[in-house]
Amino acid sequence: MRPGDIVAVALDAKQTYVADFASAEADLPSPSWLRGIRRSAIERFEAVGFPTQRHEEWRFTNLAPLLRVPFKPAITGGPDGVVAEKLEPFAFGILKTSRLVFVNGRYAPRLSYLRSLPEGVRIASLAEVLRQEPGTLEKYLARFARFQDDPFVALNTAFFVDGAFVDVPKNAVVDEPIHLVFVSTARDVPTIAYPRNLIRLGAGSQATVIETYAGWAPEVTFTNAVTEVVSAPASVLEHYKIQRESEAAFHVATMSIDQDRNSSVTCHSMSFGGALVRNYVHTLFRGEGGSVGLNGLFMPSGTQQSDHYTRIDHAAPACTSLELYRGILGGKSRGVFNGNIYVRKDAQKTVARQVNKNLLLSKEAFVDSTPGLEILADDVKCSHASTIGQLDENAVFYLRSRGIDEENARHILTYAFASDVVNQVKVAPIRIKLDQLILSRLPKGADVGETL
Amino acid sequence: MLEIKNLQVKVAGKEILKGIDLSIGPGEVHAVMGPNGSGKTTLAQVLAGRLTYEVTGGSARFQGKDLLAMKPEDRAREGVFMAFQYPVEIPGVSNAYFLKAALNAIRKYRGLEEIDAMDFMGLVQDKAKLLGLDETFMKRGLNEGFSGGEKKKNEVFQMAVLEPKFCILDETDSGLDIDALRLVANGVNTMRGPNRSMLVVTHYQRLLDYVIPDFVHVLVDGRIVKSGDADLARNLEKHGYGWIVEEAPKPQPARA
Numbered sequence: 001m002r003p004g005d006i007v008a009v010a011l012d013a014k015q016t017y018v019a020d021f022a023s024a025e026a027d028l029p030s031p032s033w034l035r036g037i038r039r040s041a042i043e044r045f046e047a048v049g050f051p052t053q054r055h056e057e058w059r060f061t062n063l064a065p066l067l068r069v070p071f072k073p074a075i076t077g078g079p080d081g082v083v084a085e086k087l088e089p090f091a092f093g094i095l096k097t098s099r100l101v102f103v104n105g106r107y108a109p110r111l112s113y114l115r116s117l118p119e120g121v122r123i124a125s126l127a128e129v130l131r132q133e134p135g136t137l138e139k140y141l142a143r144f145a146r147f148q149d150d151p152f153v154a155l156n157t158a159f160f161v162d163g164a165f166v167d168v169p170k171n172a173v174v175d176e177p178i179h180l181v182f183v184s185t186a187r188d189v190p191t192i193a194y195p196r197n198l199i200r201l202g203a204g205s206q207a208t209v210i211e212t213y214a215g216w217a218p219e220v221t222f223t224n225a226v227t228e229v230v231s232a233p234a235s236v237l238e239h240y241k242i243q244r245e246s247e248a249a250f251h252v253a254t255m256s257i258d259q260d261r262n263s264s265v266t267c268h269s270m271s272f273g274g275a276l277v278r279n280y281v282h283t284l285f286r287g288e289g290g291s292v293g294l295n296g297l298f299m300p301s302g303t304q305q306s307d308h309y310t311r312i313d314h315a316a317p318a319c320t321s322l323e324l325y326r327g328i329l330g331g332k333s334r335g336v337f338n339g340n341i342y343v344r345k346d347a348q349k350t351v352a353r354q355v356n357k358n359l360l361l362s363k364e365a366f367v368d369s370t371p372g373l374e375i376l377a378d379d380v381k382c383s384h385a386s387t388i389g390q391l392d393e394n395a396v397f398y399l400r401s402r403g404i405d406e407e408n409a410r411h412i413l414t415y416a417f418a419s420d421v422v423n424q425v426k427v428a429p430i431r432i433k434l435d436q437l438i439l440s441r442l443p444k445g446a447d448v449g450e451t452l
Numbered sequence: 453m454l455e456i457k458n459l460q461v462k463v464a465g466k467e468i469l470k471g472i473d474l475s476i477g478p479g480e481v482h483a484v485m486g487p488n489g490s491g492k493t494t495l496a497q498v499l500a501g502r503l504t505y506e507v508t509g510g511s512a513r514f515q516g517k518d519l520l521a522m523k524p525e526d527r528a529r530e531g532v533f534m535a536f537q538y539p540v541e542i543p544g545v546s547n548a549y550f551l552k553a554a555l556n557a558i559r560k561y562r563g564l565e566e567i568d569a570m571d572f573m574g575l576v577q578d579k580a581k582l583l584g585l586d587e588t589f590m591k592r593g594l595n596e597g598f599s600g601g602e603k604k605k606n607e608v609f610q611m612a613v614l615e616p617k618f619c620i621l622d623e624t625d626s627g628l629d630i631d632a633l634r635l636v637a638n639g640v641n642t643m644r645g646p647n648r649s650m651l652v653v654t655h656y657q658r659l660l661d662y663v664i665p666d667f668v669h670v671l672v673d674g675r676i677v678k679s680g681d682a683d684l685a686r687n688l689e690k691h692g693y694g695w696i697v698e699e700a701p702k703p704q705p706a707r708a
Contacts, residue, residue, distance in 0.1 A: 416545040
C-alpha cells in the first residue's frame with residue numbers, strides 16, 4: 001500500500017467516527033461535567049485523527065486493517081445471546097469471584113453476581129453510578145487517562161457507555177478477586193465497544209481485579225477499552241488483564257495508573273487473542289515509596305499482531321518498578337514491546353528494572369523490542385535488557401537425549417520460557433488457567449499438560 | 453550389547469574420529485581415556501545422537517539395532533543414556549516435571565503404563581538420597597543455578613531413575629570435589645550389573661579409582677591406540693599420555 005492510501009483511509013475513518021459521535025452523543029450517560037469532557041475529547045480526536053506509522057509511537061503498528069472496517073457502536077443494550085454457559089471457559093476453576101459482565105460495553109446484570117463484600121466496597125456499573133449519583137465520579141473519571149495524548153483514549157472518553165466502577169474504601173481488604181468480563185459480539189455488522197473502568201483504592205486497602213476480554217470468531221469486533229486506577233497511600237492492587245477475544249477481533253486498551261505514596265500495583269497482562277491488539281499501560285508515581293510490577297506475556301500466532309507499550313513515570317523518590325515482558329511468537333505473527341521508564345530529576349533512590357525477552361518459534365514471526373530508560377536523577381539503580389531468540393538447540397537435544405520427542409521437547413521449552421511471567425501470578429487458580437491457555441496455544445500442547 | 457565398527461565422524465568438516473572399533477558386552481565397564489582433543493567427547497556425543505556430528509563411515513549397533521539411524525529420543529527409549537559433560541540449565545522446567553516426562557516417554561515406548569505421581573515420588577526419593585540430593589531439589593528448575601557438582605550429581609541421579617541399559621559418562625568427574633566424586637562414583641557403582649554396560653569417557657584416572665573399569669582404551673587423534681585393563685589407566689596416571697602417543701602406530705597415508 002502506498003503511504004498516501006493509509007492517510008486517506010485514516011481520514012475517512014476519522015470523519016466516520018466524528019459523525020457517529022454527533023448522532024450518539026444525546027444517548028450517552030453524561031452529567032454536565034462529563035458532557036464537556038466528551039466534547040473536548042472528540043474535538044481533540046478530530047484535530048489529531050488516527051495515528052499512522054509516521055508517528056513514533058505507532059511506527060510498528062499498521063492500523064489500516066482496523067480503519068478499513070466500518071464498525072458501528074452496538075445498539076442493543078441486552079446480552080445479545082450471551083448466556084452464562086458461554087462464559088464458563090473464562091472462569092478460573094475453583095476460584096470464587098464476584099463477577100460483573102459487560103456485553104459490548106454495557107452492563108449485563110443477569111450474567112453478573114456479587115459475593116459478600118467487606119463493608120463499603122462497591123462494585124457497580126459505571127453508567128448506573130453516573131445516572132444515580134452524578135457527582136461521585138467527577139473527581140476521578142477521565143482525570144488520569146489523558147485523551148489529549150492518545151486518540152484512542154479520546155474516542156473512548158467521547159463514546160463510552162458503561163464499564164466497571166470498583167471502589168474499595170480505606171483499609172478494606174477484598175479477599176476474593178473481582179472478575180470483570182467484557183464480551184464482544186457482532187451479529188450483522190462489525191461492532192465497536194468502549195468499556196470504561198475506574199478502580200479506586202482507598203488508603204491501606206487491598207483488592208485483586210481481573211479483566212477478561214472475551215469474544216468468538218468469526219464475529220468482527222473492536223474493543224477500545226480504558227481503565228483508570230487511583231491508588232491511595234499504602235494500598236495494594238493485583239490487576240490482571242487477560243485478552244481472549246477471537247482472532248478476528250481488534251483490541252486497543254489503555255490502562256492509566258496513578259499511585260500515591262507506598263502504594264503497590266501489579267499489572268499482569270496476558271495476551272492471547274485478537275487479530276490486532278495494542279495494550280498501553282502507564283503508571284505515575286506521585287508519592288514516594290511506591291512500587292509497580294508490570295508482568296506481561298503475549299503469544300500471537302498465525303497472522304496476529306500483538307503490541308505492548310508501557311510507560312513508567314518515576315515522578316517521586318524511592319519508588320520501585322519491575323517490568324518483565326515475554327513474547328512468544330509463532331506463524332507469521334508480529335509483536336511489539338516498547339517500554340519506557342522515565343526517572344525525573346527529583347526521583348532519587350529509584351529502582352527500575354525492565355526485561356523483555358522474546359522467543360520466535362518460526363522464521364516468519366517478527367518482533368520489535370525497544371526498551372527505554374530516560375534518567376534525570378543521579379542516585380538510582382536502573383537497568384534494562386532485551387533479547388530475541390529461538391529455542392536453545394542444546395536444550396532441545398538435552399531433553400531428547402532423555403527420551404522426550406522433539407515436538408514435546410520444543411513445547412516444554414516454550415512453556416518454560418513463559419513460566420517466568422506465569423510464576424509471578426500469586427493466585428494459584430489463575431496461574432493454572434494461564435498454564436492451560438499457554439499449552440492450548442501450542443500444537444499438541446495437551447500432551448505436555450498431561451505429564452505436568 | 454554395543455558393537456562399534458570403523459566409526460568415522462566429522463565435526464564442522466573436520467575429521468575427528470578416524471575409525472573406531474569397540475565391542476562392549478553386557479555388564480562390562482569400558483573406560484575411554486585420552487588427551488584433550490583426541491575425540492573422546494565426540495564419541496560419547498555421536499552415540500547419544502548429537503545432530504551436529506556427521507557420521508562419514510562405519511557403524512554402531514546397539515542390541516543388534518542400527519543405533520546411528522535412530523533419533524536421539526529413540527536411543528534413550530532403547531536404553532542409551534549419556535551423562536553430559538555440560539548439562540543444560542532449563543529454568544521454568546522443574547527437575548520433577550522433566551524427569552517424569554522422560555520416564556513416561558520411555559515407559560510408553562516400551563508399552564508400559566505411565567507412572568503415577570505417588571510411585572514417581574517414591575522412586576525418586578530413594579535415588580536422590582543415594583546421591584545426597586535434598587528434597588527441595590526436585591522442585592527447582594532443571595539444573596537452574598546448580599553448582600558444577602550438583603549438575604553432575606543430577607546426571608547420575610537421572611541415570612539412576614531412568615535405569616538405562618547402556619550408560620555413557622562424559623567427563624563426569626570434571627569439576628567434582630572429592631566428596632561429590634565419591635557420591636557420584638557410588639551412584640554409578642550401585643548401577644553396575646550383569647545387564648548394564650557403561651562407557652566412561654575421562655581425561656583423568658580419578659573417577660576410575662572408584663569406578664573400576666573392566667577395559668581401558670586409549671584414544672589418540674581419533675583412533676584407539678591401546679587397550680588394556682584397569683592397570684593401563686594407572687600407568688597413564690603415572691606416566692602421562694606421552695609414551696603412548698609415541699608408541700602408537702603412525703597414521704597410514706590416506707588410501708587413494
